[in-house]
Amino acid sequence: MTQSASPFLRLGTRGSPLALAQAHEVRARLAKAHRVEPEAIAIEVITTSGDAEQTRPLADIGGKGLFVKEIEQALMDERIDLAVHSAKDMPGQLPDGLVIAACLPREDPRDAFISPRAKTLAGLAQGAVLGTSSPRRQALVRRMRPDLKVVPLRGNVDTRLEKLKQGEVDATLLAVAGLRRLGRPQVVTSILQIDEFLPAVGQGVIAIQTRAATTRIRNLMAAIDDPVTATALSAERAFLAVLDGSCRTPIAGHARLTAAGLSFRGLVARPDGSAAYETVRRGEALDAEAMGRDAGLELKAKAGDQFFVG
Template sequence: MQSNPVRIGTRGSPLALAQAHEVRERLTTALGPDAPAFEIVVIKTSGDRILDRPLAEVGGKGLFTKEIEEALIDGSIDLAVHSSKDMPTALPDGLVLDHFLPREDVRDVFVSTRHRSLADLPEGAVIGTASLRRQALVRRMRPDLQVVTYRGNVQSRLAKLEAGVVDATLLALAGLNRMGMQGVATEVLPLDGFPPAVGQGAIGIESRAGDGRIHALLAAIHDPHTGVCLVAERALLAALDGSCRTPIAGHATLSADGGTLALYGLILTPDGVSAHDGHVTGRPGDAAALGAGLGARLKALGGPDFFADVPGA
């Protein structure tokens, strides 16, 4: 007798669906003849419905996860697929985010139909992005530009760009790669000038703590290198009380032999004028402590009023 299918919860955007299908395909391939049936369940989140206001004004990152996590808790789905950069550091009781696919490219890209690069934008040009990190980084590099909040999925943002609502926008290269749309990128932005969000490029899989059956399935596709990097980055974010109201960048990497973990962190004021950054290296087994330590150091450098002007803070 065939058991009930394993239900994979996801948002309904083209990128979210591409990520959910990738998880299903990897599970099916890794488990082979023993693979159960998998069903993708689309769940509309508050973040998908509320598009006319900045996230910081309406609840932050949790708007993209609340309804999905409720479905996990009540048993309507068995696991949830997320863009790790959308995940708050504090999860609801009984849920864990501890399985990750191999990480994609972490860089951001500049996208414009009329200009070749961020540096090429004329003075006063309008660049749209919903990310406070991207907004602050642009303002640091190009204070002469107009930076506006610009929300929606990749396709809707590109459509508004084509319609001339803005002169340019910024997107994650990982998402474009996953949808086969990398040709949209006008310029790939360098990591040294434009470091990524915590978790950028990593698909995270959330599940119920103690669900041995699901954890055994996910172990077959979990990438431990990505996992340890995300532990460090998310510990950094947690130490900074990071949310959609705080411009923060963080990026961890492992050495080729897997023996050394390096973590970079950056905090900025929303106007991009003030910034503090730092590096730390250590053993992968100390990932959480390394992230927390760097976060505490950056928080001390910034002082208690560093994010005072952040909307909603």
Template structure:
């Protein structure tokens, strides 16, 4: 093999944030394997989720729209692995693929952004909050039922531009995404985890590869972060037992502290009026089971009518 041969082709969405994440994966791989970054090619792929800009994703098939075309390319062999925002990855993957590596997690918190108020609590009654997230909509209305929520779609830069043009009085974005594209300064206020529970997987970058590709799996294992994997095991098992789509607003976050984990989970109605929360603590080896147990508790407490009314499984 020559020094310029490509070791692997990385598939990614083409947004500035997705490309930043792909470059982070590439740079970490280059350092881990002591090769030039150019040995890893990056192939942008336009997904259905990127193409749909006129309505909420839940009306078009859910968050799997951000991964479908990437998985098709992965299964066809035109890319060697895909890089995703973990919060965009559906609960259930094709049988032939798996999440083979998670990078160290960035800040999982949500950011409030507005040119008219310093915080959500300071927005005047009737102000419009723009967001594409059903979870953020529900949690905003839980805290401020007097506000209005409109759908704003697009990448980070597009949403900030729409806010600047007056399409909304405020918006909410993942702090991790702002940091990765160098726009952290746009955050007016940062919510704490306890007051505004993030989406499952928020802040974590996931690598999806083919299960039987031992060479690629060994390559990407070198950049995996064990604590992030443990946290995501808890969060994704929680999500799996509640709702595989994005029709029920769900929040979940796991903090890993040495050999222990601390998990919080929430389900909430889209109007923010009905919600159920729970928490778990335990050994990191039990992360997946603790997340699943938390989900079973919330299903029992909320009842199946909750999921029927609010678009669950």
């Protein structure tokens, strides 16, 4: 193993416990792949607009892209060499000059139901309060349980779990992947299956972003890239890119690559859960992006422009 005085790489990340856990996982994989000490890869914590504003719904202040834009700016300013993101936080369109250079193997993409009041979402009492600030989760919950009161619940994982513990809400939903990466799987009450509760695009995926022009760094990232995850994500993000005209429109999409090929399912819904459109695609891995884009165009045509709220 070798170590130099200047950083081998500079890695940018948000400062939440989950973001830091993901950044350390990327650092460990890169250090092992390139035979350097982990400490040779510097981790720079960057506060994003989404982290700074914790009171208002993200949709009211600019959407989920608020968790990545300051980190992307640091990349474009060459203050860091790569950025580590939860792929589900990334908007459908990347800034010019930036690319996703690698994906780590996908964790469980499903959503976890967490409640001291019931074992499942279906088991919650009539009129119970469920907290989530995700438009997708809000819409899907309202479709399944229109009787529930769905309220905003922001903050990092520990903050939301504490609010649940204090009785501010009767239940909440969190990504299984995040809980596992934080070593907190024991807090899960039950898991919502993909067939009944379609995940967010990119859920469970750690995406590593860099500048398109930095061939050296892109080559370094290739050593830790998981092609199965990258293929699935390319289909999901192509779907999102077609539909991502508004941060308020609930969008879900999940692709899975097996020996039989690539399967994809996508959904758009009204925020109140009153209507939704779904589609399914099956094909070859090489056609992943085209499949996702075609699925997005189908739903955009079916739903019509008025469906996508501003």
